[in-house]
Amino acid sequence: xxxxxxxxxxxxxxxxxxxxxxxxxxxxxxxxxxxxxxxxxxxxxxxxxxxxxxxxxxxxxxxxxxxxxxxxxxxxxxxxxxxxxxxxxxxxxxxxxxxxxxxxxxxxxxxxxxxxxxxxxxxxxxxxxxxxxxxxxxxxxxxxxxxxxxxxxxxxxxxxxxxxxxxxxxxxxxxxxxxxxxxxxxxxxxxxxxxxxxxxxxxxxxxxxxxxxxxxxxxxxxxxxxxxxxxxxxxxxxxxxxxxxxxxxxxxxxxxxxxxxxxxxxxxxxxxxxxxxxxxxxxxxxxxxxxxxxxxxxxxxxxxxxxxxxxxxxxxxxxxxxxxxxxxxxxxxxxxxxxxxxxxxxxxxxxxxx
Amino acid sequence: xxxxxxxxxxxxxxxxxxxxxxxxxxxxxxxxxxxxxxxxxxxxxxxxxxxxxxxxxxxxxxxxxxxxxxxxxxxxxxxxxxxxxxxxxxxxxxxxxxxxxxxxxxxxxxxxxxxxxxxxxxxxxxxxxxxxxxxxxxxxxxxxxxxxxxxxxxxxxxxxxxxxxxxxxxxxxxxxxxxxxxxxxxxxx
Numbered sequence: 001x002x003x004x005x006x007x008x009x010x011x012x013x014x015x016x017x018x019x020x021x022x023x024x025x026x027x028x029x030x031x032x033x034x035x036x037x038x039x040x041x042x043x044x045x046x047x048x049x050x051x052x053x054x055x056x057x058x059x060x061x062x063x064x065x066x067x068x069x070x071x072x073x074x075x076x077x078x079x080x081x082x083x084x085x086x087x088x089x090x091x092x093x094x095x096x097x098x099x100x101x102x103x104x105x106x107x108x109x110x111x112x113x114x115x116x117x118x119x120x121x122x123x124x125x126x127x128x129x130x131x132x133x134x135x136x137x138x139x140x141x142x143x144x145x146x147x148x149x150x151x152x153x154x155x156x157x158x159x160x161x162x163x164x165x166x167x168x169x170x171x172x173x174x175x176x177x178x179x180x181x182x183x184x185x186x187x188x189x190x191x192x193x194x195x196x197x198x199x200x201x202x203x204x205x206x207x208x209x210x211x212x213x214x215x216x217x218x219x220x221x222x223x224x225x226x227x228x229x230x231x232x233x234x235x236x237x238x239x240x241x242x243x244x245x246x247x248x249x250x251x252x253x254x255x256x257x258x259x260x261x262x263x264x265x266x267x268x269x270x271x272x273x274x275x276x277x278x279x280x281x282x283x284x285x286x287x288x289x290x291x292x293x294x295x296x297x298x299x300x301x302x303x304x305x306x307x308x309x310x311x312x313x314x315x316x317x318x319x320x321x322x323x324x325x326x327x328x329x330x331x332x333x334x335x336x337x338x339x340x341x342x343x344x345x346x347x348x349x350x351x352x353x354x
Numbered sequence: 355x356x357x358x359x360x361x362x363x364x365x366x367x368x369x370x371x372x373x374x375x376x377x378x379x380x381x382x383x384x385x386x387x388x389x390x391x392x393x394x395x396x397x398x399x400x401x402x403x404x405x406x407x408x409x410x411x412x413x414x415x416x417x418x419x420x421x422x423x424x425x426x427x428x429x430x431x432x433x434x435x436x437x438x439x440x441x442x443x444x445x446x447x448x449x450x451x452x453x454x455x456x457x458x459x460x461x462x463x464x465x466x467x468x469x470x471x472x473x474x475x476x477x478x479x480x481x482x483x484x485x486x487x488x489x490x491x492x493x494x495x496x497x498x499x500x501x502x503x504x505x506x507x508x509x510x511x512x513x514x515x516x517x518x519x520x521x522x523x524x525x526x527x528x529x530x531x532x533x534x535x536x537x538x539x540x541x542x543x
Contacts, residue, residue, distance in 0.1 A: 003381065005374065005377060005378050005381055005387075005389070030393065031393060114393065170393070171390065171416060171417060174390055174391055174393055175388055175389065175390040175416045176374065176377060176388065176389040176390070177387065177388050177389075177416075178381045178387060254415075257413075257414050257415055257416070258414060258415040258417075259414075260412075260414040261414030261415050262414075264414070333415075333417055335419050336414065336415055336419065337419070
């Protein structure tokens with residue numbers, strides 16, 4: 001066990017290697033390129049394979065192949081590149097293939113810019129690709145949490161035979177913080193379904209095509225049972241100073257960090273405010289949020305987007321409390337003092353930007 | 355204790371490495387630390403900057419909006435960051451490359467001829483370490499020994515011969531600050 005100073009992007013790579021990932025297929029895009037850079041060097045050291053594909057579409061389909069052969073595999077990109085990978089992600093969900101997909105979000109829509117953003121929440125949590133499917137979506141807020149969640153992501157992907165997404169942003173990818181790097185005992189489960197060469201057994205087929213609608217519906221119903229199980233078993237969140245809170249802030253990832261600073265400053269003024277930070281964005285902590293919100297008078301959602309997670313917060317509260325919003329767009333970051341101002345407005349009984 | 359330090363200059367001046375070194379030193383002292391670079395098109399041939407946060411408490415935003423201190427290694431960076439420094443904070447200006455003076459009167463300006471001092475030690479490449487030494491003397495954010503220890507962690511072993519020169523550079527910058535402080539005490543306005 002050693003404490004090291006690592007960039008978020010590099011920490012994802014090291015955590016993947018710790019978790020037994022030996023295959024990485026990707027295509028460079030800022031602000032996540034340090035991850036493929038890291039994997040070029042690191043996977044060679046552990047006998048793995050790094051391949052820079054000719055496009056994002058190729059990279060995700062290489063993941064499909066590697067996952068189908070039973071390997072622990074990862075790909076990563078940033079917003080526009082993830083859009084290109086969505087077809088493959090849907091295919092993998094349909095074919096029940098485990099993989100870890102990283103999105104270090106940047107400003108959009110379109111080419112946007114390379115600055116940090118959280119505007120791919122809908123894309124990550126509501127499907128993104130076509131068809132009825134879900135990914136487990138984990139949103140770290142520190143470099144250490146990046147390591148912990150990336151390791152968990154590989155376990156969950158194999159457990160449910162489903163892609164898992166790590167959703168970060170440019171700040172988390174670029175920043176350096178201390179992390180604990182430790183040896184892990186990795187037990188990759190048996191994968192009797194994998195296409196490993198059909199010597200001495202019946203061939204396995206990995207596919208997402210069901211030409212006739214009846215078997216396709218059966219397949220979908222089976223998937224839905226699995227998605228419901230995934231939703232039950234994987235709700236994660238962090239509560240910060242919520243015990244006596246009268247105002248509740250809801251934010252994830254980088255926004256949540258900045259919000260914590262604002263909450264500390266508001267507390268110094270005697271404003272009783274706390275934070276619920278969803279760590280799993282899918283499944284979203286609906287029930288927990290509803291429970292915490294019972295005791296508060298106002299809820300403020302902070303995002304680096306025009307307001308996407310706020311829809312899940314509203315679903316959780318089901319009209320029981322007013323939900324206000326503060327967001328920055330297009331690669332801009334919320335500033336501690338601005339969030340504080342919104343909290344102060346709510347404390348005086350007013351409304352925030354709404 | 356919460357120190358939020360901006361370091362800014364041209365690409366190639368070692369700004370990013372200087373920031374990482376300070377961050378590492380903070381980590382060795384068991385403080386909460388974070389480092390974040392500016393990244394973007396402005397890095398190519400233009401200015402580069404990074405933010406270093408060192409704190410006794412969990413760090414909320416790694417992005418620094420209002421630095422407690424700024425190291426300014428070129429003119430464009432002075433224009434960009436002078437207004438952001440927290441009132442009462444420090445601004446350390448590399449006066450070898452910047453003639454312009456700090457306009458604000460609510461922050462403490464310190465002019466360090468970092469390039470000349472570094473050349474005096476035999477290598478202009480340690481100009482960043484000279485100004486870092488001045489920062490350490492002013493803010494006491496970490497100890498000189500921790501920075502030296504960090505050099506051992508970030509440098510490959512065949513570069514350890516450079517450690518004494520880097521230590522000298524730190525001391526040089528600190529010496530300038532100590533002299534200036536004496537001067538300030540002797541000539542109260």
